[in-house]
Amino acid sequence: MALQAAALLPSTFSISKEGKAGASLKDSSLFGKSLSDQVKCDFSSPSLKIKKVLRIQAVATTTPGVTSATTDRKKTLRKGTVVVTGASSGLGLATAKALAETGKWHIIMACRDFLKAERAAKSAGMAKENYTIMHLDLASLDSVRQFVDSFRRSGRPLDVLVCNAAVYLPTAKEPTFTAEGFELSVGTNHLGHFLLSRLLLEDLNKSDYPSKRLIIVGSITGNTNTLAGNVPPKANLGDLRGLAGGLNGLNSSAMIDGADFDGAKAYKDSKVCNMLTMQEFHRRYHEDTGITFASLYPGCIATTGLFREHIPLFRVLFPVFQKYITKGFVSEEESGKRLAQVVSDPSLTKSGVYWSWNKDSASFENQLSQEASDVEKARKVWEISEKLVGLA
Numbered sequence: 001m002a003l004q005a006a007a008l009l010p011s012t013f014s015i016s017k018e019g020k021a022g023a024s025l026k027d028s029s030l031f032g033k034s035l036s037d038q039v040k041c042d043f044s045s046p047s048l049k050i051k052k053v054l055r056i057q058a059v060a061t062t063t064p065g066v067t068s069a070t071t072d073r074k075k076t077l078r079k080g081t082v083v084v085t086g087a088s089s090g091l092g093l094a095t096a097k098a099l100a101e102t103g104k105w106h107i108i109m110a111c112r113d114f115l116k117a118e119r120a121a122k123s124a125g126m127a128k129e130n131y132t133i134m135h136l137d138l139a140s141l142d143s144v145r146q147f148v149d150s151f152r153r154s155g156r157p158l159d160v161l162v163c164n165a166a167v168y169l170p171t172a173k174e175p176t177f178t179a180e181g182f183e184l185s186v187g188t189n190h191l192g193h194f195l196l197s198r199l200l201l202e203d204l205n206k207s208d209y210p211s212k213r214l215i216i217v218g219s220i221t222g223n224t225n226t227l228a229g230n231v232p233p234k235a236n237l238g239d240l241r242g243l244a245g246g247l248n249g250l251n252s253s254a255m256i257d258g259a260d261f262d263g264a265k266a267y268k269d270s271k272v273c274n275m276l277t278m279q280e281f282h283r284r285y286h287e288d289t290g291i292t293f294a295s296l297y298p299g300c301i302a303t304t305g306l307f308r309e310h311i312p313l314f315r316v317l318f319p320v321f322q323k324y325i326t327k328g329f330v331s332e333e334e335s336g337k338r339l340a341q342v343v344s345d346p347s348l349t350k351s352g353v354y355w356s357w358n359k360d361s362a363s364f365e366n367q368l369s370q371e372a373s374d375v376e377k378a379r380k381v382w383e384i385s386e387k388l389v390g391l392a
Contacts, residue, residue: 256273
């Protein structure tokens, strides 16, 4: 996420979309989907009177409800429903705000702290009718299952799921663990989102929205084909022995590759898992469901609360470094607009893509590193993760 050039600081700061002439009713569209079928009539017959033409036009424009096109209209005019994890601050909040301001989305703010999320939504000026706050703690698989049950009881459809929340503990010397005993960064960022996505896939598949999507936020720091991704500690999942062992730090290492614990690397490894998972979702489900699966790096959000656990000096210097040295700084507001694009822009519907933005804020398909695009490793991560979260 916001770690693009954090890695460019000194090592003490290292962190881890014919026929004959005729009269026609032009197609109109909403979110890229046709709302009405083209109505044509043949003017070549001399017996066709003008009043007949007018009658055809009148029927086409005054009898909604009798064509399949109007059925589509009814479906697409409703607000979309999007779940955004970690929506109480940073990128998640900025995305929720950007989507709410369009008036076309109802945002489910899935957060650990209900009161913090409520205060954040009000501070951002979000109209109450545009959002609902629901409790979700990704560090607890029971909480994930409870969230899914609560969401289903709400009766709302699910059109887009955004897996955004993340834990980043760059200065931690010893691992901390989730409720189930997984190392916290991977347990939250990857395993919590993996279970959430798998459980809600059924709900996404039922959506009648024009473009249903599952988006998992990635990071440049998990890509070793970038400068930032090459500053130690580099992401490396190794042979997955630690993941296979449960990441519990007892009979297994707390690190995916089985090595000694490193807080910054644990975050980077979790983002590699996120990007591998997105691609595996695409390979397994896109063709059959039509769901768009995507990941993205919205740019370096140097002022995000993601860095709250870093040393104070870093938090002071990093935004300055980004603005004036690397010039890679992206505000929370701009990053939120970028993620909102991936949620709703009709031009960003290609599945299996890792999106990035250039200096002119134009989106493009970026290349993932060799490890983050390893098909066999993605399959293994998927299968091990299934077992760890109780799906296999």
